[in-house]
Amino acid sequence: xxxxxxxxxxxxxxxxxxxxxxxxxxGRSAGADLVEVFLERTDHLGVLAEQDTITSVTPAFGxxxxxxxxxxxxxxxxxxxxxxxxxxxxxxxxxxxxxxxxPGNSSRSGFEGLPALRDFGASKRDxxxxxxxxxxxTARLLEGTDxxxxxxxxxxxxxxxxxxxxxxxxxxxxxxxxxxxIRLHQSVGLNVLAADGEHRAGVGRRYGTSDQPDDLxxxxxxxxxxxxxASAGTMLYADYVEAGQMPAVLANRFGGVIFHEAxxxxxxxxxxxxxxxxxxxxxxxxxxHEAVTAIDEGxxxxxxxxxxxxxxxxxxxxxxxxxxxxxxRFISDRxxxxxxxxxxxxxxxxxxxxxxxxxxxxxxxxxxGPHTPEELIASVDKGLYCKSMGGGSVGPxxxxxxxxxxxxxxxxxxxxxxxxxxxxxxxxxxxxPRISMCANxxxxxxxxxxxxxxxxxxxxxxxxxxxxSITVGGR
Amino acid sequence: MSNTNSTGxxxxxxxxxxxxxxxxxxxxxxxxxxxxxxxxxxxxxVQVDRGEPKQMKGAQRSSITVRVWNEAGLxxxxxxxxxxxxxxxxxxxxxxxxxxxxNADDIPxxxxxxxxxxxxxxxxxxxxxxxxxxxxxxxxxxQELLARHDAIATVPYNGLAERSSERIYLNSDGACRxxxxxxxxxxxxxxxxxxGRKPRSAGAVRLAYGAGDLDVAGCINEAAERTxxxxxxxxxxxxxxxxxxxxxxxxxxxxxxxxxxxxxxxxDGVSLSNRESIGENLAVPFLDIHxxxxxxxxIGASAFDGEGTPTQRLALLEGGxxxxxxxxxxxxRAFGVKPTGHAGxxxxxxxxxxxxxxxxxxxxxxxxxxxxxxxxxxxxVWIDSxxxxxAGVKASxxxxxxxxxxxxxxxxxxxSIEAATVAGDIRQVLKAIVGFEGEAKITPDGLCPMVWVxxxxxxxxx
Numbered sequence: 001x002x003x004x005x006x007x008x009x010x011x012x013x014x015x016x017x018x019x020x021x022x023x024x025x026x027g028r029s030a031g032a033d034l035v036e037v038f039l040e041r042t043d044h045l046g047v048l049a050e051q052d053t054i055t056s057v058t059p060a061f062g063x064x065x066x067x068x069x070x071x072x073x074x075x076x077x078x079x080x081x082x083x084x085x086x087x088x089x090x091x092x093x094x095x096x097x098x099x100x101x102x103p104g105n106s107s108r109s110g111f112e113g114l115p116a117l118r119d120f121g122a123s124k125r126d127x128x129x130x131x132x133x134x135x136x137x138t139a140r141l142l143e144g145t146d147x148x149x150x151x152x153x154x155x156x157x158x159x160x161x162x163x164x165x166x167x168x169x170x171x172x173x174x175x176x177x178x179x180x181x182i183r184l185h186q187s188v189g190l191n192v193l194a195a196d197g198e199h200r201a202g203v204g205r206r207y208g209t210s211d212q213p214d215d216l217x218x219x220x221x222x223x224x225x226x227x228x229x230a231s232a233g234t235m236l237y238a239d240y241v242e243a244g245q246m247p248a249v250l251a252n253r254f255g256g257v258i259f260h261e262a263x264x265x266x267x268x269x270x271x272x273x274x275x276x277x278x279x280x281x282x283x284x285x286x287x288x289h290e291a292v293t294a295i296d297e298g299x300x301x302x303x304x305x306x307x308x309x310x311x312x313x314x315x316x317x318x319x320x321x322x323x324x325x326x327x328x329r330f331i332s333d334r335x336x337x338x339x340x341x342x343x344x345x346x347x348x349x350x351x352x353x354x355x356x357x358x359x360x361x362x363x364x365x366x367x368x369g370p371h372t373p374e375e376l377i378a379s380v381d382k383g384l385y386c387k388s389m390g391g392g393s394v395g396p397x398x399x400x401x402x403x404x405x406x407x408x409x410x411x412x413x414x415x416x417x418x419x420x421x422x423x424x425x426x427x428x429x430x431x432x433p434r435i436s437m438c439a440n441x442x443x444x445x446x447x448x449x450x451x452x453x454x455x456x457x458x459x460x461x462x463x464x465x466x467x468x469s470i471t472v473g474g475r
Numbered sequence: 476m477s478n479t480n481s482t483g484x485x486x487x488x489x490x491x492x493x494x495x496x497x498x499x500x501x502x503x504x505x506x507x508x509x510x511x512x513x514x515x516x517x518x519x520x521v522q523v524d525r526g527e528p529k530q531m532k533g534a535q536r537s538s539i540t541v542r543v544w545n546e547a548g549l550x551x552x553x554x555x556x557x558x559x560x561x562x563x564x565x566x567x568x569x570x571x572x573x574x575x576x577x578n579a580d581d582i583p584x585x586x587x588x589x590x591x592x593x594x595x596x597x598x599x600x601x602x603x604x605x606x607x608x609x610x611x612x613x614x615x616x617x618q619e620l621l622a623r624h625d626a627i628a629t630v631p632y633n634g635l636a637e638r639s640s641e642r643i644y645l646n647s648d649g650a651c652r653x654x655x656x657x658x659x660x661x662x663x664x665x666x667x668x669x670x671g672r673k674p675r676s677a678g679a680v681r682l683a684y685g686a687g688d689l690d691v692a693g694c695i696n697e698a699a700e701r702t703x704x705x706x707x708x709x710x711x712x713x714x715x716x717x718x719x720x721x722x723x724x725x726x727x728x729x730x731x732x733x734x735x736x737x738x739x740x741x742x743d744g745v746s747l748s749n750r751e752s753i754g755e756n757l758a759v760p761f762l763d764i765h766x767x768x769x770x771x772x773x774i775g776a777s778a779f780d781g782e783g784t785p786t787q788r789l790a791l792l793e794g795g796x797x798x799x800x801x802x803x804x805x806x807x808r809a810f811g812v813k814p815t816g817h818a819g820x821x822x823x824x825x826x827x828x829x830x831x832x833x834x835x836x837x838x839x840x841x842x843x844x845x846x847x848x849x850x851x852x853x854x855x856v857w858i859d860s861x862x863x864x865x866a867g868v869k870a871s872x873x874x875x876x877x878x879x880x881x882x883x884x885x886x887x888x889x890x891s892i893e894a895a896t897v898a899g900d901i902r903q904v905l906k907a908i909v910g911f912e913g914e915a916k917i918t919p920d921g922l923c924p925m926v927w928v929x930x931x932x933x934x935x936x937x
Contacts, residue, residue, distance in 0.1 A: 047576075048823065050743065053578055053580060054576050054578060055578045055581065055822075055823045056578075056821060056822045056823035057551065057552070057573045057576045057577075057822055058552055058553075058554070058573075058821065058822065059552075059553045059554070059569050059570075059573055060553065060554040060555060061553075061554075061555050061557065061562075061565070061566075061569075062538070062554075062555055062556035062557060063556065063557055064556060073527075074527070074528050074529075074530075074531075075530055075531075076530075076531045076532075076533075077530065077531070077532045077533070078532070078533040078534065078535075079532075079533070079534045079535070079536075080534070080535045081535065081536060081537050081538075081556045081557070081558070082535065091533075091535075094533050095533070097606075098531035098533070098606055099531075134572075134573070134576060135576075138576055156744045156745075157743060157744040157745050157871075193744065193745055193871050200871065200872040200873070201872065202745075202869055202871045202872055240874075240898075243713050243896075243898070243932065243934035244713055244934070245936065273524070273529075274524070274629065274631035274632075275628070275629045275631060275666070276629075276631045276666065354534055354536065356530065356532070390866050391863075391865055391866035392863065392866050393862065393863045393865070393866065395676070395862065395878075396631055396632060396664060396666055396676045397666065397673065397674040397675060397676050398674070399878070399894060401862065401863045401866065401867070401878045401896070402863075402866055403863075403866040403867050403876065420874075421874055421876050421898060422876065423863075423866075423867050423876040423877070423878070423896050423898075425878055425894060425896055425934075426894075427673075427894075471894070471896075471934065471935075471936055472934070473876045473878070473895075473896030473898055473934040474876065474898055474932070474934060475898050475899075475932045
């Protein structure tokens, strides 16, 4: 069946060892400091339900390799769909040529062969087979859109979507890295467009996990639909927010996108390399309010950004980025360590074999604080409560922005009327010291992050937090 | 199924080989009706950092998407990058299995225009220059940009790339489309900072059919001028302003709300338009918008869409009145019109714009005569570039709230705006246009003059 059949074109395991050793030895003998080969097989299934009909089923499968060669602080990277010995050799030679190297042009050696394979995928062989088959997946999605119909009002369009991404990777490098893993990410999204006369509100939520084949079976369609419908019902008649500077309380879960965009990206060594982070020389210094402790890790079971090893073969770890407002360290990959001196953190990640790995976030969150969410809201005379956040981005000078999907005015310490159309903008180094209160209700939320090495699975998270003053764009 | 030469560059897919393989696999699996979209490309690109090569990349890619119609007439689809015989067979049989879940209420068919003549495109094929020449060119460009002003310390985002690509569309009724293309791109995004002041940045992009044809000097000049122009900045007071959109910014806005013109979005109930909207006044009476993928300024134009329908010029707005929607085969059939060449490929076929032409309605004067009244007295906001459209645009609601780079113009004197957002509703924007200014400019997204709009909400930090 489509939903369960593994790829038929080969398996990535230790049988690849001789071919990989040949490539790595060839690259080293050409004079490369380090050669890395990333092999990948993928199996994707996408399903879309609209109203009460399955309107699209999109299976896809593929394979490919990315070969990276380092010489000094430079690197060349070539990707290919051709996994034949000749195809891989051609890709290696192209990567070597980018650095002025060619096979046989150097007497350099030092590659002692690959060690035994560290196989993180051994216990995951049946994950794809254990995922719901297509018939079951479509039935669950239709259950979601049916729940939207039952629970919503004025719904002009209802959509449910399911994505299942299975990936097998084999990574070998001339420094002795040799690892294999299987990754599984599943997500379900529900979206509605509510319309009543001139009033319109589009609301969506996506729920995602990693490494849990049963995820779709366990998904609570009723609760998810209730959340979406409640938000749409509230926002349908909301007024536009009045623009200005004001304090804001950001809800937990996806509210963590503020830290992801405003600060997390600036703590990636790719930003240090480019000279685009204001925090480059500030390890050990206060960069945030003392209420803020921030973590990036790849270990939380089932979280969207968790991984057994990163895309450079390094095991995941827990990295404290900021402790009580003091910058502790950066998120780093192999190239980042080479070019900035910040040691690797198991954060070398890429969307697929067509991208070179780069320092990227995993599960990134502000840690819980001592307050209750109610205490944060009660501390604001006039401001904005951001219950649900949309996407955002950060620019090359550290300016960030993100959309508020569901907002409420705070007046005299109480939530009052809903407002829409708000965008929060600011600069990381100015906003981080203004996060003055953190609540005790940390939760994580699945998301996708697009950056230099493509779109990857991540988690954002935080408890309720209070920002003393932020620019709110509106009408 | 893709061929390579001794340098590793793909020399193209073989349409005949693909057709032959698919036909035999389809016959062996009882599949009578199928179509296929295939693409392959070779890319090389370089980035530099203060005179040193930062990353050099190469890629060879190939992929196909196949659609299969089953005995009941339902459609299934599968995509793969595995173009081996085994991969093709798995794709076809997978699509056949997926067809069991095809949507009986919306079944795509072959485009009736899949064998119609294609409009000629002047797209010269250039041989790649090679990565070392690209590297030299980019290093030189970076050096020249850094020398333009003491405050420009880095060019953190830069890249020079070449691509050779090929697309094929085949179907079991004998349609065969094939297009080869070479393109090159250059982007330079500089960062400038003066002592005690915030860093500022801006950039420029150029496209061409070959690296040798890229306007490198123009890209350097534009990136330098724009970056330097933002060094003298100040916050702006929140309020309502008359705004001048650069061609790039206005085209970004139109593109973000292209669901207005999209028949798929109309049928799905997520467009601001509906089936009866053709003929409605959506904008001021002097606004024309055409979609014209065939314009010679559209570097890398596709000669046909995902269903093999020829690309064409299509009137969307004329005199502010909605004239046509963008269509696939299936949406065209639902509306009783012909496909317009704007389809993707899939079980549910997506629809999207190619390249916009924004202009004054012929004979209308374009409102230019009335602009002088806005140039004295009240300050004007010049919106040079919009950011974060993925987050700040509510396409199905019509609203937007977007950060932008630009200038506040008071009595003819521009000063860069420190940080601000512009917010509004696209339907109001289209009716609040007060005129156009300057020659229409060719950009990667279309052709457009500067567009003046009254009364937009700006949020600043003053």
